[in-house]
Amino acid sequence: MSLRVIAGKFKGRKLETVDGVTTRPITDRAKESLFNILAGDVIDSNWWDLFSGTGAVGIEALSRGASFVRFTDMNRAPIETIQ
Template identity: 45%
Template sequence: MRVISGTARGKRLQAPRGTDTRPITDMIKEALFNVLGSGIGGASLLDLFAGSGSVGIEALSRGARQVVFIDNSHNAVRVIRDNLNNCGFTQGFELYRNDVFRAVEILARRKTKFDYIYADPPFTVEAIFGPLLETLDRTSLLAPDGSLIIRSPRRMILPLKLKSLQEYRVNNYGESTLHYYRLI
């Protein structure tokens, strides 16, 4: 796993040990950032279930203004911190060890808005996807022209429309699917 483009291009990234984390492949990450394009420059990104921090670090490398990493694993937070240091990032990010649902509520109370929200819940806990989408729909963390991207198992069907979010793009990659939502 590596940083694909930008100021930290080619830097190797570590993943947390064990089977709890399923890092995004370089191929899927490259496809994701091809969709986001130059819009990531100067943008803010919320990286939920951040794991190794690969997506948020890629965003920073490509010029994102601010990235907030959230993961509830002590090991994952340590690895993200190490990866940020290895890539030379000392600012432009916040890193929190917290339950994603609790963190989303805290960010909503602060009235924080993000241009992009990337969520990569554990594939082994399929029951988390519905409540996560409902929470993100209700809390309005997405900026008006922003995108919410959720990585899910390919076989999983997510709702096309919620109260304030609507799916506008779906891309399949092997056993994974990226679902793109925007505000209605």
């Protein structure tokens, strides 16, 4: 599955994923809907991306101006990929 950053300073950048069935990435459509709802609340905000998997939500938040994101996942492989 091809993942990318939708908007912000990292727009268009592709994200790496972990091989196997350990993660189920959020779709671009769902991610875009989430950030359309949050709109102006993202800038200078702090995020905690629980069950990060690919880190797509947290990375999108950083791209759109969040000041800090903590990535958390039960599996170590996705966190190492995000780093």
